[in-house]
Amino acid sequence: MDTSLLLELAVNGVFIGLMYALVAAGIVLIYKTSGIANLAQGALAMTGAYMAWIAGTLVGLPIWLAAPLAAIVMFGIGALIERFAMRRMIGQPLIMAIMLTMGLEIMLRGLMPGIFGASVKKIDIGIPNAPIILGDILINRTLLIGGLISFAMIVASILFFNSRLGVIMRAVSDDQTASWSVGIRVERAIAIAWGLSAVMATTAGVLWGATQGIDWSLSLLLIKALAIAILGGLDSIPGVLIAGVVVGLVESLATGIIDPMIGGGSREVLASVIILLTLLVRPHGLLGREHIERV
Amino acid sequence: MFYRRAGIRYTSYRSERRLWRLPFDRGLVAAVLAVLLVLPLVVDRLYLVGYLMPWVIWSTAALGLNFLMGGAGQIHLGYGAIIAIGAYASTHLVRVGVPFEIAMIAGGLASAIVGSAFGAAALRVKGLYLAMATLAMQQIVDFVIIHVPAISGGGQATLRVPAARVLGIELSDDLRSYYFALAVGVAVTLFVLNVGRSSFGRALAAVREKDYAAAVIGVDSFKFKLLAFWVSSFIGGLVGAVLAFCYYRAISPDQFHLDLSIQLVAMVIVGGLGSVLGSFFGAALILFAPILLNQAVGALTNNFGFGISADLRAHLPLLLYGGMIMGFLLIEPLGLAKIYDNIRNYFVVWPFRHAPR
Numbered sequence: 129m130d131t132s133l134l135l136e137l138a139v140n141g142v143f144i145g146l147m148y149a150l151v152a153a154g155i156v157l158i159y160k161t162s163g164i165a166n167l168a169q170g171a172l173a174m175t176g177a178y179m180a181w182i183a184g185t186l187v188g189l190p191i192w193l194a195a196p197l198a199a200i201v202m203f204g205i206g207a208l209i210e211r212f213a214m215r216r217m218i219g220q221p222l223i224m225a226i227m228l229t230m231g232l233e234i235m236l237r238g239l240m241p242g243i244f245g246a247s248v249k250k251i252d253i254g255i256p257n258a259p260i261i262l263g264d265i266l267i268n269r270t271l272l273i274g275g276l277i278s279f280a281m282i283v284a285s286i287l288f289f290n291s292r293l294g295v296i297m298r299a300v301s302d303d304q305t306a307s308w309s310v311g312i313r314v315e316r317a318i319a320i321a322w323g324l325s326a327v328m329a330t331t332a333g334v335l336w337g338a339t340q341g342i343d344w345s346l347s348l349l350l351i352k353a354l355a356i357a358i359l360g361g362l363d364s365i366p367g368v369l370i371a372g373v374v375v376g377l378v379e380s381l382a383t384g385i386i387d388p389m390i391g392g393g394s395r396e397v398l399a400s401v402i403i404l405l406t407l408l409v410r411p412h413g414l415l416g417r418e419h420i421e422r423v
Numbered sequence: 424m425f426y427r428r429a430g431i432r433y434t435s436y437r438s439e440r441r442l443w444r445l446p447f448d449r450g451l452v453a454a455v456l457a458v459l460l461v462l463p464l465v466v467d468r469l470y471l472v473g474y475l476m477p478w479v480i481w482s483t484a485a486l487g488l489n490f491l492m493g494g495a496g497q498i499h500l501g502y503g504a505i506i507a508i509g510a511y512a513s514t515h516l517v518r519v520g521v522p523f524e525i526a527m528i529a530g531g532l533a534s535a536i537v538g539s540a541f542g543a544a545a546l547r548v549k550g551l552y553l554a555m556a557t558l559a560m561q562q563i564v565d566f567v568i569i570h571v572p573a574i575s576g577g578g579q580a581t582l583r584v585p586a587a588r589v590l591g592i593e594l595s596d597d598l599r600s601y602y603f604a605l606a607v608g609v610a611v612t613l614f615v616l617n618v619g620r621s622s623f624g625r626a627l628a629a630v631r632e633k634d635y636a637a638a639v640i641g642v643d644s645f646k647f648k649l650l651a652f653w654v655s656s657f658i659g660g661l662v663g664a665v666l667a668f669c670y671y672r673a674i675s676p677d678q679f680h681l682d683l684s685i686q687l688v689a690m691v692i693v694g695g696l697g698s699v700l701g702s703f704f705g706a707a708l709i710l711f712a713p714i715l716l717n718q719a720v721g722a723l724t725n726n727f728g729f730g731i732s733a734d735l736r737a738h739l740p741l742l743l744y745g746g747m748i749m750g751f752l753l754i755e756p757l758g759l760a761k762i763y764d765n766i767r768n769y770f771v772v773w774p775f776r777h778a779p780r
Binding site for chain 2: 397401
């Protein structure tokens with residue numbers, strides 16, 4: 129095996145992993161505050177990308193204006209989802225809340241391509257196509273910049289948990305009833321978490337849209353994001369960063385090493401294998417808090 | 424009016440545990456069964472293949488999934504993979520010359536073994552994690568089927584299903600296939616109905632409500648969860664065999680993708696978690712709503728010139744599934760079965776208010 133090829137795959141894999149991790153960070157954010165895994169995160173990323181495309185191409189705004197605008201709209205949509213759907217699931221069995229997000233995922237996957245057309249949409253975020261050549265390895269410029277933006281956003285969300293609002297969210301994730309009793313508005317905190325998570329999804333959706341075009345397949349990011357969220361620990365944002373790099377690396381190297389042996393396609397299944405292995409060996413993930421159930 | 428409860432007195436536990444507490448229910452079920460038996464002789468073949476057969480088969484599948492999700496409270500997002508294992512296993516066995524009756528049972532067993540192996544792996548975790556573990560299982564089984572040529576017959580291949588004989592009767596024409604599918608459906612329905620009255624069913628209900636509490640009263644929750652996975656996967660495997668031999672007659676991996684699992688989950692939720700009747704309602708709604716909607720849209724386009732784009736029309740089913748799952752969870756979490764129950768309870772007291780409840 130060629131070392132420089134492996135190195136190239138590894139470097140690009142790290143950036144891909146960081147971009148996956150941005151979707152996963154949204155899942156973790158919602159899980160941390162409300163204890164629900166959002167299976168609609170992939171569809172939210174897709175919706176966000178469509179929003180950016182609407183603002184950018186249909187309305188004709190420049191991308192530096194269109195993307196933030198899409199993020200603001202998605203913040204609202206995320207908060208509305210919490211207000212009108214998830215809030216009514218409080219006190220219901222967990223299975224219902226999960227299925228509700230699953231239903232949302234399916235609906236969005238039909239709604240967006242249905243209304244705006246199923247063909248692949250191009251979105252240009254102003255990154256030139258030419259790769260960066262470093263010694264004898266090529267780095268995809270879109271992946272590099274996307275990975276760095278994702279990294280910055282995840283670090284920002286780690287820092288966010290030290291702000292006043294972040295402390296409130298940590299309190300909510302720790303104990304909802306106790307938070308209520310000291311005057312924290314729990315519902316509002318959860319709604320903000322949904323909004324922020326939708327913003328993260330939008331950023332990821334725009335970045336991925338720039339790499340592979342915008343269509344329904346963006347919602348498939350869900351599986352990779354779930355793998356990262358579970359491997360890192362569902363309630364740990366730093367875990368997402370580590371797991372993202374791991375998943376990206378493994379996936380990228382596997383396409384280089386395993387695919388020639390079995391004839392391709394290992395990319396799709398690796399995330400599932402990672403989910404299953406993590407659940408078998410260490411269900412709470414690398415950095416997650418072990419879940420103790422009190423009866 | 425119909426549902427007269429007057430005069431029903433339980434004098435023993437045995438009578439309270441009866442399958443049909445209202446005499447009218449027994450009559451209703453018998454009438455429905457009679458209609459299902461006679462209908463294919465009356466209606467056009469198109470309706471038989473297009474509506475009746477898929478409804479019977481998918482209802483059976485929904486019963487199997489509902490047994491796990493509603494009966495034992497274990498979420499499963501990979502039931503399509505279970506059905507695929509049953510379909511492929513039985514098809515391959517018949518192709519090498521095993522009699523269909525044995526191949527079908529073996530297909531069920533193969534599904535049960537793989538399904539409960541994944542179940543055992545997944546049972547360390549629960550709720551949310553179980554959802555993800557079964558989702559992962561769906562992807563892995565899909566991957567294995569596609570990438571092992573010995574199973575799928577190579578890359579994008581479609582595997583032809585040989586004609587089968589059941590007890591000496593050739594399952595070649597649609598009518599016989601339908602009756603066979605109906606027989607399997609009735610058998611599964613009777614099984615699921617009666618499990619609820621047995622100690623097994625009560626143990627599952629205890630596990631569903633709270634597994635630790637079940638363990639405290641002496642129910643081995645791990646064992647019963649695993650058994651639930653086993654039974655439900657076995658039913659899934661049987662359905663897979665029926666599906667392959669009676670309905671599809673040629674199988675390819677993309678018939679059993681995640682979309683199928685999602686449809687099945689939608690059937691269970693729309694119909695009503697844990698309800699036998701609901702499985703039938705849910706299968707009917709999920710199967711026929713997109714068809715009806717499509718026809719309605721087509722009629723609108725033709726008669727009023729109210730056109731919608733081809734893209735939107737192609738995505739209407741997805742929109743509908745998602746909308747129905749969300750709508751039912753938000754408005755009537757217990758599904759169509761609960762709506763039926765409400766109507767029935769209304770009639771129980773309406774014209775005959777004096778009837779004791």
